[in-house]
Amino acid sequence: MVKKTDIQLFDEEKGVRHDGRRPEDMRPVRMEVGVLDNAQGSALVEFGKTRILAAVYGPREILPKHMTLPGRAILRIRYHMAPFSTTERKNPAPSRREIELSKVIREALEASVFTRLYPRTTIDVFIEVLQADGGTRTAGITAASLALADAGIPMRDLIAGVAVGKVGGRIVVDVDEVEDSMGEADMPVAMMPGLGKIVLLQLNGSLSRDEFKQAMSMAIDAINKIYEMQKSVLKEKFTAYSEAGKNKQQQHS
Ligand code: ADP
Numbered sequence: 197m198v199k200k201t202d203i204q205l206f207d208e209e210k211g212v213r214h215d216g217r218r219p220e221d222m223r224p225v226r227m228e229v230g231v232l233d234n235a236q237g238s239a240l241v242e243f244g245k246t247r248i249l250a251a252v253y254g255p256r257e258i259l260p261k262h263m264t265l266p267g268r269a270i271l272r273i274r275y276h277m278a279p280f281s282t283t284e285r286k287n288p289a290p291s292r293r294e295i296e297l298s299k300v301i302r303e304a305l306e307a308s309v310f311t312r313l314y315p316r317t318t319i320d321v322f323i324e325v326l327q328a329d330g331g332t333r334t335a336g337i338t339a340a341s342l343a344l345a346d347a348g349i350p351m352r353d354l355i356a357g358v359a360v361g362k363v364g365g366r367i368v369v370d371v372d373e374v375e376d377s378m379g380e381a382d383m384p385v386a387m388m389p390g391l392g393k394i395v396l397l398q399l400n401g402s403l404s405r406d407e408f409k410q411a412m413s414m415a416i417d418a419i420n421k422i423y424e425m426q427k428s429v430l431k432e433k434f435t436a437y438s439e440a441g442k443n444k445q446q447q448h449s
Contacts (some may be wrong), residue, residue: 238251239339250323254349271305355387
């Protein structure tokens with residue numbers, strides 16, 4: 197077994213990272229919507245080995261009732277890592293990290309959802325990390341936003357996210373777990389790309405002003421690519437729906 201300490205984070209000669217990616221390369225990204233029959237909206241998102249399932253229920257009645265807000269819907273987010281998602285079994289009870297991430301993700305998603313359209317209701321979003329290999333909060337937001345769109349919840353824009361970082365002295369895109377744990381800095385970013393608005397920005401470690409600028413610009417490039425994938429996967433599903441609807445109508449006429 198390769199020990200983490202044996203891993204060379206950046207190969208200067210070849211200009212590649214420990215897994216062969218160039219600094220600006222994301223891992224293979226895969227997305228699918230409508231993967232669950234029993235949720236109003238759902239999405240599966242993969243960034244390499246990081247695999248996240250998001251499910252949306254609502255707008256629906258709030259229980260307990262005292263959480264109701266007269267002027268708008270509330271968003272309830274549960275970010276959770278499955279016990280089998282990490283190399284060592286994770287305790288299924290919500291950890292401090294998961295509670296904090298649920299809050300950070302809620303604040304990001306609240307920027308996009310038109311909550312005032314659904315007073316006195318809740319929109320519940322479950323983000324289940326099936327497999328964790330770095331960047332789960334940004335992949336989680338990307339999946340949650342797709343699931344909200346799949347549920348038909350009106351939004352200002354989709355949200356897409358990626359974690360950039362500094363690894364072996366280089367600024368790199370889509371940090372995996374090895375790079376996250378051994379690198380110098382990790383910076384998750386999420387945006388409403390169509391509106392050019394940042395909804396999540398965190399930094400673990402430190403970056404100089406120039407490194408920060410480079411990291412942001414690389415994050416924005418990657419986020420724009422993720423955004424295009426999100427739009428195309430949604431278009432594909434809803435085009436298939438409308439085609440099926442048309443065929444049905446023709447059969448009946
Ligand atoms: P993010 O997943 O958004 O990058 P962190 O930086 O906190 O969030 O975590 C980085 C990575 O560390 C995770 O993606 C996961 O692979 C790993 N990790 C986090 N928490 C645990 C845990 N409790 N047990 C094992 N691995 C974990």
